[in-house]
Amino acid sequence: MSAPSPAPVSTLAPWPYPRWIAHRGAGKLAPENTLAAFRLGAQHGYRMFECDAKLSADGVPFLMHDATLDRTTNAAQVLSTTASNTGGDHPWSALAQLDAGSWHSRTHAGEPLPTLENMARYCIANGFFLNIEIKPTPGAEEKTGQVVGEHAARLWQGQAVLPLFSSFQPEALAGARATAPHIPRALLLDTLRNGWLDLARQLGCVAIVCNHALWDAALVAQVHGAGLRALSYTVNDDWAAQRLIHLETDGIITDRVDFFSPATP
Ligand code: G3P
Ligand code: MG
Numbered sequence: 001m002s003a004p005s006p007a008p009v010s011t012l013a014p015w016p017y018p019r020w021i022a023h024r025g026a027g028k029l030a031p032e033n034t035l036a037a038f039r040l041g042a043q044h045g046y047r048m049f050e051c052d053a054k055l056s057a058d059g060v061p062f063l064m065h066d067a068t069l070d071r072t073t074n075a076a077q078v079l080s081t082t083a084s085n086t087g088g089d090h091p092w093s094a095l096a097q098l099d100a101g102s103w104h105s106r107t108h109a110g111e112p113l114p115t116l117e118n119m120a121r122y123c124i125a126n127g128f129f130l131n132i133e134i135k136p137t138p139g140a141e142e143k144t145g146q147v148v149g150e151h152a153a154r155l156w157q158g159q160a161v162l163p164l165f166s167s168f169q170p171e172a173l174a175g176a177r178a179t180a181p182h183i184p185r186a187l188l189l190d191t192l193r194n195g196w197l198d199l200a201r202q203l204g205c206v207a208i209v210c211n212h213a214l215w216d217a218a219l220v221a222q223v224h225g226a227g228l229r230a231l232s233y234t235v236n237d238d239w240a241a242q243r244l245i246h247l248e249t250d251g252i253i254t255d256r257v258d259f260f261s262p263a264t265p
Helices: 035-043 116-126 141-155 170-179 196-202 217-225 238-246
Strands: 020-022 048-055 061-063 129-134 164-167 185-189 207-211 229-233 251-254
Touching (some): 035 116, 061 116, 141 170, 164 207, 207 251
Parallel strands (some): 020 048, 185 207, 207 229, 229 251
């Protein structure tokens, strides 16, 4: 009689990133996706930041969440626009003139939009970690992934810890894999779409970043059992953070850099 097969052992690779990740730099406490926000998050002790990256019309990766420029810049006042006002409609030379801070507060008036290169320099110089959410202008998914991948591969060349790419758009992750196969990728999920785990595997992902409410013990076990890490967005309540820590998930993206201490184990 042969010996019983051993129970499956999780093959989780080492994870170099801290548990706590500051959403868009410092959540809502500073203008999102700006250097000012990163500096504020760092003042609160955060060592890893999430940001949203897309392309200008001439292919410069820069930080912005929304498809359009209107909520977080003064583009409507200073750029001559036609029907559309997306970040992808304008060259970087025009986007670089925008005020991305006044919408938030007078303190931040004149804060510029940063390029991905600006943020890479800041993070590398300070030993900080970056989660680059690839947030393409609609229709530019694969191209955005490719270009962000090219830039990140160049900017982080020779660094011990690379950034973590993430996206809700599989095409963007495929694009990033084409130009930067060595930079780790995570699939973002708002819901457990059909075939999500197969998709993550096909894309060679190392992590799933979920809407935090989706995690339960069975899902964590499934993801860890597949060799992937389990991260959550956007966690702003103590009860939710405690639940995720108890579930032994691996990363928490929060707006509340003033409330959660990143020193919490
Ligand atoms: O990357 C996690 C989180 O930022 C995803 O949602 O809309 O805030 O970019 P959103
Ligand atoms: Mg994001």
